[in-house]
Amino acid sequence: GNNITLGGLFPIHARGPHGLPCGEIKKEKGIHRMEAMLYALDQINSDPELLPNITLGARILDTCSRDTYALEQSLTFVQALIQKDTSDIRCSNGEPPIIRKPERVIGVIGASASSVSIMVANVLRLFEIPQISYASTAPELSDNNRYDFFSRVVPPDSYQAQAMVDIVKAMGWNYVSTLASEGSYGESGVDSFQQISREAGGLCIAQSLKIPREPKPGEFDKIIKRLMETSNARGVIIFANEDDIKRVLEAAKRANLTGHFLFVGSDSWGAKSSPILDQEDVAEGAVTILPKRASIEGFDQYFTSRSLENNRRNIWFAEFWEDDFRCKLTRPGIKIDSEKKKCTGEERINRDTAYEQEGKVQFVIDAVYAMAHALHSMHLDLCPGAMGVCDKMDPVEGRLLLNYIRSVNFNGSAGTGVLFNENGDAPGRYDIFQYQMSNTTIPGYRVIGQWTNNLRLNMEEMQWSGGDRQIPDSVCSFPCNPGERKKMVKGVPCCWHCELCDGYQYQQDEMTCETCPFNMRPTPNRTSCRSTPIIKLEWHSPWAIIPVFLAILGILATSFVVITFIRFNDTPIVRASGRELSYVLLTGIFLIYLITFLMIAEPGAVVCAFRRLLLGLGMAITYSAMLTKTNRIYRIFEQGKKSVSPPKFISPTSQLAITFILMSVQLLGVFVWFAVIPPHTIIDYEEQRPPNPEMARGVLKCDMSDLSLICCLSYSIVLMVTCTVYAVKSRGVPETFNEAKPIGFTMYTTCIVWLAFVPIFFGTAQSTEKMFIQTTTLTVSMSLSASVSLGMLYIPKVYVIIFHPEQNVQKRKRSFKAVVQAATMSTRLSQKSNDKQNGETQNKIEPDRTQ
Numbered sequence: 001g002n003n004i005t006l007g008g009l010f011p012i013h014a015r016g017p018h019g020l021p022c023g024e025i026k027k028e029k030g031i032h033r034m035e036a037m038l039y040a041l042d043q044i045n046s047d048p049e050l051l052p053n054i055t056l057g058a059r060i061l062d063t064c065s066r067d068t069y070a071l072e073q074s075l076t077f078v079q080a081l082i083q084k085d086t087s088d089i090r091c092s093n094g095e096p097p098i099i100r101k102p103e104r105v106i107g108v109i110g111a112s113a114s115s116v117s118i119m120v121a122n123v124l125r126l127f128e129i130p131q132i133s134y135a136s137t138a139p140e141l142s143d144n145n146r147y148d149f150f151s152r153v154v155p156p157d158s159y160q161a162q163a164m165v166d167i168v169k170a171m172g173w174n175y176v177s178t179l180a181s182e183g184s185y186g187e188s189g190v191d192s193f194q195q196i197s198r199e200a201g202g203l204c205i206a207q208s209l210k211i212p213r214e215p216k217p218g219e220f221d222k223i224i225k226r227l228m229e230t231s232n233a234r235g236v237i238i239f240a241n242e243d244d245i246k247r248v249l250e251a252a253k254r255a256n257l258t259g260h261f262l263f264v265g266s267d268s269w270g271a272k273s274s275p276i277l278d279q280e281d282v283a284e285g286a287v288t289i290l291p292k293r294a295s296i297e298g299f300d301q302y303f304t305s306r307s308l309e310n311n312r313r314n315i316w317f318a319e320f321w322e323d324d325f326r327c328k329l330t331r332p333g334i335k336i337d338s339e340k341k342k343c344t345g346e347e348r349i350n351r352d353t354a355y356e357q358e359g360k361v362q363f364v365i366d367a368v369y370a371m372a373h374a375l376h377s378m379h380l381d382l383c384p385g386a387m388g389v390c391d392k393m394d395p396v397e398g399r400l401l402l403n404y405i406r407s408v409n410f411n412g413s414a415g416t417g418v419l420f421n422e423n424g425d426a427p428g429r430y431d432i433f434q435y436q437m438s439n440t441t442i443p444g445y446r447v448i449g450q451w452t453n454n455l456r457l458n459m460e461e462m463q464w465s466g467g468d469r470q471i472p473d474s475v476c477s478f479p480c481n482p483g484e485r486k487k488m489v490k491g492v493p494c495c496w497h498c499e500l501c502d503g504y505q506y507q508q509d510e511m512t513c514e515t516c517p518f519n520m521r522p523t524p525n526r527t528s529c530r531s532t533p534i535i536k537l538e539w540h541s542p543w544a545i546i547p548v549f550l551a552i553l554g555i556l557a558t559s560f561v562v563i564t565f566i567r568f569n570d571t572p573i574v575r576a577s578g579r580e581l582s583y584v585l586l587t588g589i590f591l592i593y594l595i596t597f598l599m600i601a602e603p604g605a606v607v608c609a610f611r612r613l614l615l616g617l618g619m620a621i622t623y624s625a626m627l628t629k630t631n632r633i634y635r636i637f638e639q640g641k642k643s644v645s646p647p648k649f650i651s652p653t654s655q656l657a658i659t660f661i662l663m664s665v666q667l668l669g670v671f672v673w674f675a676v677i678p679p680h681t682i683i684d685y686e687e688q689r690p691p692n693p694e695m696a697r698g699v700l701k702c703d704m705s706d707l708s709l710i711c712c713l714s715y716s717i718v719l720m721v722t723c724t725v726y727a728v729k730s731r732g733v734p735e736t737f738n739e740a741k742p743i744g745f746t747m748y749t750t751c752i753v754w755l756a757f758v759p760i761f762f763g764t765a766q767s768t769e770k771m772f773i774q775t776t777t778l779t780v781s782m783s784l785s786a787s788v789s790l791g792m793l794y795i796p797k798v799y800v801i802i803f804h805p806e807q808n809v810q811k812r813k814r815s816f817k818a819v820v821q822a823a824t825m826s827t828r829l830s831q832k833s834n835d836k837q838n839g840e841t842q843n844k845i846e847p848d849r850t851q
Helices: 027-045 067-079 114-126 157-170 184-200 219-230 242-254 297-304 317-325 361-382 398-406 542-567 572-576 579-600 605-642 652-676 706-732 740-763 770-803 816-835
Strands: 003-010 013-015 022-025 055-062 105-110 131-133 150-152 175-181 204-211 235-239 262-265 287-291 409-411 417-419 430-436 444-451 455-457 484-489 492-500 505-509 512-515 520-522 529-531 681-688 697-702
Touching: 003 027, 003 067, 003 361, 022 027, 022 317, 027 055, 027 297, 027 317, 027 361, 055 067, 067 105, 067 114, 105 114, 105 361, 105 398, 114 131, 114 150, 131 361, 150 398, 157 184, 157 235, 157 262, 157 287, 157 430, 157 444, 157 455, 175 184, 175 219, 184 204, 184 235, 204 219, 204 492, 219 242, 287 444, 361 398, 361 409, 361 417, 542 579, 542 770, 572 579, 572 770, 579 605, 579 652, 579 770, 605 652, 605 697, 605 706, 605 740, 605 770, 652 706, 681 770, 706 740, 740 770
Parallel strands: 003 055, 003 105, 105 131, 131 150, 175 204, 175 235, 235 262, 262 287
Antiparallel strands: 013 022, 287 430, 409 417, 430 444, 444 455, 484 492, 505 512, 520 529, 681 697
16 A cells, blocks of 8 residues: 555657557657656665655556547546446346456656647646646646646746847847747747747847748748848747758858858757758857756666666567667567567667667656655655555545645756746756857857856857857847937837937937927037027127228218318308208217217117117207208298298207207107117027027127117108208209208218118018128118218318318308399299290399399
8 A cells, every 4th residue: 555656658659650549669759768767766766765665656658649649548547536336236146346446646747749748638637637747848838727737847948938038138139030930839939939028028020930841942042031121130039940940041041141140049959960060151150049958877877777687667668679779579479570680688778779868868857756755745744654655645635746746846866956836837947059160179059158047148258150259230220329319110119210300409318309498509419408609799790890990981081070160160161051050960970970889889788778879869960950951941942932031940049949859859769768668688599590500699689679770760761851852842942052952962862872771671681690781781871871961061061171262251241132032033034934935035134232
């Protein structure tokens, strides 16, 4: 009663040809693994510490590498648990029959192929028999709801995928393609790679390609061509069988793409030389992955000492022997073929044939030990102090045993820990290789790191095509430069276009450009904003030099006229020109020239106030004085036509009074404006804001808009126009009243100057130099109009005073009456001559009686 039996499932035979369940014997994957289980049981049974006084036995079945056949076989394990009703069966003597109960299996070690394990696990869970696999790596077996009694001492393929994702991340790649052989291994590997990369984020799959089971000619060239459609994705994750790997490499070589693709291979590539035979240069730099495995020395000694005599317990051993040594054993009643030699029984493994331990032997041993350790813990808990199996462990309860299995933790046959996670999976332990040819004595796979739940990679030891140490890129889009924003490509989070922030925008964050505030402009690299430099009209600018030069000339000329007039204050010419008004007029002209300096001076509250005050005032004074003059002449002659008495307000005092009244209207307007909007400076950022922000400037100016500036001058313009009208009207006055004609000319010229001024002033409103052009235009126009007044009215007089003093003498005095008569004479004359049709002139001129 101290025996506990474990089931074992091994692919002793390959799957049979059509119609037959089983084919030829599998020496390594079948016999080696099965013997490993027997070896482990021997070790445990002879170990006094582990399960003392309990013997473990085995019931081993052949799966023939076929899931359906394995299912039929595994029903043997559950037979013991199916209660047969034998109540109605009686022996001939009336006794109840003695039915030999089939041996009860408390746990199963096995299945190699994942498809077989899945099939068997479905049945064993119904009967609550725990199962530990030593070779099934399919990710779907991790599903603890469907395969709850299934555990394994090998890591699932999804850990490989996790390791590959970690490798890709460590290289800094974010855009890779995947390539899988059709079938469970390749497709589930790529599926878990995609799922894990999706969960990890920051990794995009460019293309996911499948290699068909039966590839047509040219299929691999087509695959390479498709991979080149996303040529930025140089990393290629490959879950494929050896033949497919080899043909992919060949196709890459044919396409002349040696060194372009950076392969990351799964354990089917591992450290094998067959896939890369003759394609070493294409495979250079390939990173591959292989579960850590060790060779168990104790097993080698055990297995090589097996012989036909000492290994009767293995019913397939004779078949193995025949196959391994290529000989025939004699059995009763079977004739021996003459071709095959007869087995002697003296052959020895590893002496007469080559022997290399199969890779999964370590895991078979670990699986058996895991079961033993679980039973040991269970025994300690349920039967403390009992020598063998006590009642509580007879029969062993499956669900309880499962709990013990899941909580084992011991050092396995290779010295690494054996334990299970909540899904019954063993921890992943992988070696990471890179195939290197350059800078090494022998080309080959070199261990560059390992993965045990997390990645440890020696970047220094890696090298790529041509011995390059620089890690190559496999990214969809390179990072944007400063000042560029990412414009994502729809549906692909790793791809974007870089868009320069243009105009007055700066890069606020990776994704957005933001416009700078109105008083700022972006820095040259557009990562932030800086304040716009502020400019004003400088004295040394050409825009300022010309007006200043004109103004200085004008001021000198005006001063010269004033000084001359003061020196010759009592001479007839000066007196005749109406001294008081002349001085007022010259003051106005002086102020007009002066305004140039205020317009160019740096704006400040005081400067702005004076600008407002003087801008219109100089012109208002000048044109008020001129208007008073022309108006006076006009009134005198109009009056003279009607009566002999002189008109009112023609004395110098009253003329001054009229002039000051006209002037004060302008002053009043300016003071009202001062009250409503006190003068201040502003910085205009809109004016100089061209498309290129480097050229942007803030302009410091007074708070006078173009409109207010025109309003300021408008009164002067009204005066000017009125004055012109009077000048036109009184143009026919005799030469002696020489003021009328020059004033007329002055007014015509001034009007032309101002007519030219308006389009220049408003036409340049859009230009970047707007302020400078407008200031210059304004000041030059004003200086010109002042110069015209000065030149037409006073320069001739000064000329006469200085160069022709002989003309500067008292003319005979004429009374008002005489003036009027002279005027009426001339008008009559002109009328008469117009009336006469025959062209005769009438010369009856009355003598001037008032001499």
